[in-house]
Amino acid sequence: MLEALIEEEDPALVLVGFTVDSLGFAPAVAARLGLGFASDVTALSYEDGAPVARRGFYGGKVETELEFPGKQRVLAMLRAGTFEPAGGSGEAATRAVEVATDDSPAEHVEFVEVDAGDVDITGAEFLLSIGRGVEDQDSIPQFEELAEKMGATLSVSRPLVDAGWMPNARQVGQSGKTVKPKLYLALGISGAVQHLAGMQTSETIIAVNTDSEAPIFGIAHYGAAVDLFDLAEELSNRFD
Numbered sequence: 001m002l003e004a005l006i007e008e009e010d011p012a013l014v015l016v017g018f019t020v021d022s023l024g025f026a027p028a029v030a031a032r033l034g035l036g037f038a039s040d041v042t043a044l045s046y047e048d049g050a051p052v053a054r055r056g057f058y059g060g061k062v063e064t065e066l067e068f069p070g071k072q073r074v075l076a077m078l079r080a081g082t083f084e085p086a087g088g089s090g091e092a093a094t095r096a097v098e099v100a101t102d103d104s105p106a107e108h109v110e111f112v113e114v115d116a117g118d119v120d121i122t123g124a125e126f127l128l129s130i131g132r133g134v135e136d137q138d139s140i141p142q143f144e145e146l147a148e149k150m151g152a153t154l155s156v157s158r159p160l161v162d163a164g165w166m167p168n169a170r171q172v173g174q175s176g177k178t179v180k181p182k183l184y185l186a187l188g189i190s191g192a193v194q195h196l197a198g199m200q201t202s203e204t205i206i207a208v209n210t211d212s213e214a215p216i217f218g219i220a221h222y223g224a225a226v227d228l229f230d231l232a233e234e235l236s237n238r239f240d
Contacts, residue, residue, distance in 0.1 A: 002029050004099045011073065013051055018077040030075040036068030039077040042201075051076070061193050081122055081178040082201055121170055124153035125182045129172055129199070131157035133188015133209065133228050137165040143187070146232055149239040155179070157189050173198040187228040191216025 002025065006014060016026045018040050030037035036051075042063075043054035051074050053066045068074050121127060128147040134140060140160075147154040154170060161171045172179055174194040184202035189195060191207070191214055199205070200219050207220035208228050217223045224231065 001099045001101050002026075003033060004101065005097060006033060006035075006073070008097075008099075014073065014075040016075060016077045018079045022077060026075060026077055033073070034071075036071030036074035037076075038066050038068075038074070041076045041078050042082045044076060044078075056197060079178055081180045119153060119169060121153055121155045121172065122177050122179055124155075124179070126150070126152040126185075127155045127172070127179060127181045127183070127199075127202075128152035128185045128187065129155040129157065129189060130160065130187050130228075131189030131195075132159045133190075134160070135188075137163070139229075140165060142232060142236075146236050146239075149236060152183075152185065157192075157195050186216055186220070187232065189216055190214045191218070 002014075006029070014035070016022045023039075027037065027039065029035070038053040038055055040055050041053045042056065045052050045054075047067075051068065053074075053076050054063060055066065056063050128143065128150060130140070130143050134143065144154055146152075155172045155177075156166045156170050158171055158173055158175060160166045161168050161176070168176065171177060172195060173192075174197045176198060178198045180199075180201050180203070182203045184199050184205045186199075186205065186207045186209075188209060189207070190209060190211065193215075196216070196219060205216075205220045205222075207214070207216045207223040208226060208231055209216065209223075210225060210227055212225040217225075
């Protein structure tokens with residue numbers, strides 16, 4: 001259906017979400033139609049009338065800009081949570097389009113609802129995120145209580161999920177969720193590139209880590225090289 005729609009509408013640019021569902025068809029459409037293609041795109045711009053896409057490589061350690069010479073059409077898959085809503089008061093025009101399709105070799109049987117976890121951290125405006133620095137699973141309730149007092153949603157880095165201490169639904173990072181809250185308070189998170197890829201576009205980042213050389217301080221707007229438990233206790237007292 002997407003192939004037929006592209007051929008009928010003749011767009012210069014096709015935007016698709018970078019999701020598990022679209023990964024099943026969008027790259028194949030780009031290949032079959034000979035389109036310029038980029039996945040996991042975090043920024044788009046135009047230079048000399050042609051689109052330029054930005055994306056990361058090597059686990060987020062390198063960012064590069066991609067051009068599409070000789071391509072009249074480009075299909076870009078956009079990473080969720082990295083683009084600001086458009087400004088202004090206008091509304092996009094929508095319309096229904098009927099597209100003829102061949103019979104599919106696959107047949108839909110049923111929808112099966114799966115457990116998406118206890119919370120959607122991608123919509124939170126304030127995330128209190130904890131990492132390996134909490135040291136022990138028994139420490140987590142302290143930070144759950146602190147997050148509730150501060151009006152924050154609790155999120156975590158990958159080591160806590162790998163240890164089985166917290167569900168994947170609360171994981172921030174390349175193998176978890178990409179988030180863009182107004183405030184991201186990182187406690188005891190060193191800032192591996194995979195984690196930074198999932199939160200570096202947050203509006204305000206406050207990092208707390210005893211290691212003053214931790215990579216997360218390189219992107220934080222504010223930082224403190226102090227013990228996270230001392231800080232958590234002080235915050236808890238202030239929000240009582």
